[in-house]
Amino acid sequence: MNVLITGIMGQVGFNLANFFSEQSHNVIGTYNQQVCLNFPSHKIDLNKLTDTPRNSLKDIDVDFIIHCAAITDVNLAQKKPNLSYKINTDATQAIVSFAKSKNIPIVYLSTDFVFNGFSGNYTENSPTEALSHYALSKLYGESFVKSYQKGIILRFTPIGHVNSLNHQGHSLLDWIIQSALHQQKIQLFRDKTFSPISSYEIFQTILKLIKNQQYGLYHLASQENSIYSAGKLIQEVFQLKPTVEPSIFPQNDYSKIRPKYSHLNSKYLPLFDLKTILKNLKSQRALK
Ligand SMILES: NC(=O)c1ccc[n+]([C@@H]2O[C@H](COP(=O)([O-])OP(=O)(O)OC[C@H]3O[C@@H](n4cnc5c(N)ncnc54)[C@H](OP(=O)(O)O)[C@@H]3O)[C@@H](O)[C@H]2O)c1
Numbered sequence: 001m002n003v004l005i006t007g008i009m010g011q012v013g014f015n016l017a018n019f020f021s022e023q024s025h026n027v028i029g030t031y032n033q034q035v036c037l038n039f040p041s042h043k044i045d046l047n048k049l050t051d052t053p054r055n056s057l058k059d060i061d062v063d064f065i066i067h068c069a070a071i072t073d074v075n076l077a078q079k080k081p082n083l084s085y086k087i088n089t090d091a092t093q094a095i096v097s098f099a100k101s102k103n104i105p106i107v108y109l110s111t112d113f114v115f116n117g118f119s120g121n122y123t124e125n126s127p128t129e130a131l132s133h134y135a136l137s138k139l140y141g142e143s144f145v146k147s148y149q150k151g152i153i154l155r156f157t158p159i160g161h162v163n164s165l166n167h168q169g170h171s172l173l174d175w176i177i178q179s180a181l182h183q184q185k186i187q188l189f190r191d192k193t194f195s196p197i198s199s200y201e202i203f204q205t206i207l208k209l210i211k212n213q214q215y216g217l218y219h220l221a222s223q224e225n226s227i228y229s230a231g232k233l234i235q236e237v238f239q240l241k242p243t244v245e246p247s248i249f250p251q252n253d254y255s256k257i258r259p260k261y262s263h264l265n266s267k268y269l270p271l272f273d274l275k276t277i278l279k280n281l282k283s284q285r286a287l288k
Contacts (some may be wrong), residue, residue: 001025001026001063001064001210002025002026002028002060002061002062002063003020003025003026003027003028003062003063003064003065003066004028004029004030004057004060004062004064004065004066005017005020005027005028005029005030005039005065005066005068006029006030006044006046006065006066006067006068006069006095007030007031007067007068007069007070008027008029008030008031008036008039008041008068009029009031009034009035009036009165009167010068010069010070010072010165010168011158011161011164011165011168011171011199012068012109012158012161012199012202013029013066013068013069014038014161014163014165015161015162015163015198015199015200015203016066016068016199016202016203016206017029017038017039018038018162018163019199019200019203020203021039023207027039027040028040028041028042028060028062029041029042030042030043030044030057030069031043031044032044032045032046032047032069034165034167042056042057044056044057046069046086046087046091046094047083047086047087047091057098062102062104063104064099064104064105064106064107064210065095065098065099065104065105065106065107066106066107066109066206067092067095067106067107067108067109067145068109069087069091070087070088070109070138070141071083071084071087071088071134071137072134073134073169074113074132074134074257074258077132077133077134077137078132078133078134078257081133081137084133084134084137085133085137085140087137088134088137088138088140088141089137089140089141089144092108092140092141092144092145093141093144096108096144096145096147096148096151099148099150099151100148103150104150105150105151105152105210105213105215106145106148106150106151106152107152107153107154107206107209107210108141108142108145108151108152108153108154109154109156109202110138110139110141110142110153110154110155110156111134111135111138111155111156111157112155112156112157112194112195112259112262112263112264113130113131113132113134113135113138113258113259113262114128114129114130114135114138114139114142114155115128115129115259115262116129116130116131116259117131117258117259117260117261117262118260118261119261120193120224120261120262120263121224121261121263121264121265122219122262122263122264122265123219123264123265123266123267124155124216124217124218124219124266124267124268125267131256131257131258131259132257132258134257135257142217146217149215150215151215151216152206152209152210152214152215152216152217152218153216153217153218154202154205154206154218154219154220155217155218155219155220155264156196156197156201156202156219156220156221156264157194157195157196157197157221157262157264158171158196158197158198158199159171159172159173159196159197159198159230159234159274159277159278160172160173160174160198160281161173161198161199161281162198162199162200162281162284162285162288163288172196172227172230172231172234173234173238173278173281176231176234176235176238176240176243176244177234177238177240179243179244180235180238180240180241180242180243183241183243184243185243185244185245186231186243186244186245187244187245187246187247188226188227188228188230188231188244188245188246188247189226189227189228189246189247189248189249190226190227190228190229190246190247190248191226191248191249191260192226192227192249192260192261192262193224193225193226193227193260193261193262193263194224194225194226194227194230194262194263195221195222195223195224195225195262195263195264195265195271196221196222196225196230196274196277197220197221197222197272197277198277198280198281200277200280200281200284201220201272201277202220205218205220205269216268218266218268218269219264219265219266219268219269220264220266220269220272221263221264221265221266221271221272222271222272222273222274222277223263223271223273223274224263225263225274228244228246228247230274231244232244233274233275233278234278237275237278237279237282238278238282
């Protein structure tokens with residue numbers, strides 16, 4: 001199959017591109033600032049023209065799209081709301097419209113941030129409430145994908161990936177590995193929950209959903225963990241020197257725009273096991 005991945009040089013996009021390519025699918029990408037040398041790619045600045053995809057990509061032979069490109073820095077989105085709505089919302093509308101014009105499926109990657117984090121255990125049917133511009137811009141993006149019959153929305157939280165790109169921020173996994181290497185203590189919230197996965201689970205799920213034409217909204221999650229307990233598990237699986245210490249989710253500007261109990265549940269997909277996810281990541285990284 002021919003898969004178009006927007007944001008191919010982002011953490012998730014790059015990892016998905018590698019997985020699909022390793023399974024002999026043809027990968028085509030779009031990038032903006034980080035030039036992609038690994039796959040045939042097009043430079044498209046989604047901030048410039050909302051109908052760019054139709055113009056630049058109209059002749060591309062593509063079976064489905066995975067839309068990864070986004071403003072993902074929550075603080076930046078809060079400081080520059082217009083930018084986050086342009087990229088996360090308006091550009092998503094344009095890419096959905098491109099998918100519609102080709103009558104092909106589109107997968108949109110979304111986030112646990114669409115919930116207020118008051119209770120956790122959110123399913124696909126739980127009411128959303130955005131605490132930040134990032135979350136709201138992603139929710140608006142979701143609405144365009146939802147309105148398309150071949151749209152798939154995947155909500156998740158990443159813990160780390162097989163390939164880690166230096167120009168992007170550290171994942172929790174890489175942060176802990178780095179802290180162990182430099183023997184620096186780090187503080188992880190023991191009262192903030194999440195249910196993280198890696199890009200491998202996203203890849204597997206996309207393959208299955210596209211093959212079975214199962215469109216709609218899905219939560220991709222592991223069982224509930226605190227950030228601290230997940231950190232301890234990372235140390236155990238990766239056999240790292242202990243550096244993580246428990247801390248409390250603060251009450252300040254940081255926490256105001258982030259959900260506290262943001263672990264997801266799913267009505268449609270089984271939960272993944274975090275220890276297995278980490279063991280897979282460790283063995284996949286060892287092969288690199
Ligand atoms: N990171 C998380 O914690 C998280 C959690 C849940 C869901 N998600 C979702 O998963 C998706 C992928 O996340 P990620 O972690 O891979 O993000 P990332 O590493 O921050 O990558 C973001 C990508 O968006 C592209 N992009 C940003 N501005 C652009 C613009 N003006 N024009 C074109 N492309 C632009 C970047 O391209 P260049 O680098 O080439 O400029 C980059 O490839 C996003 O939709 C995100 O909302 C992420």
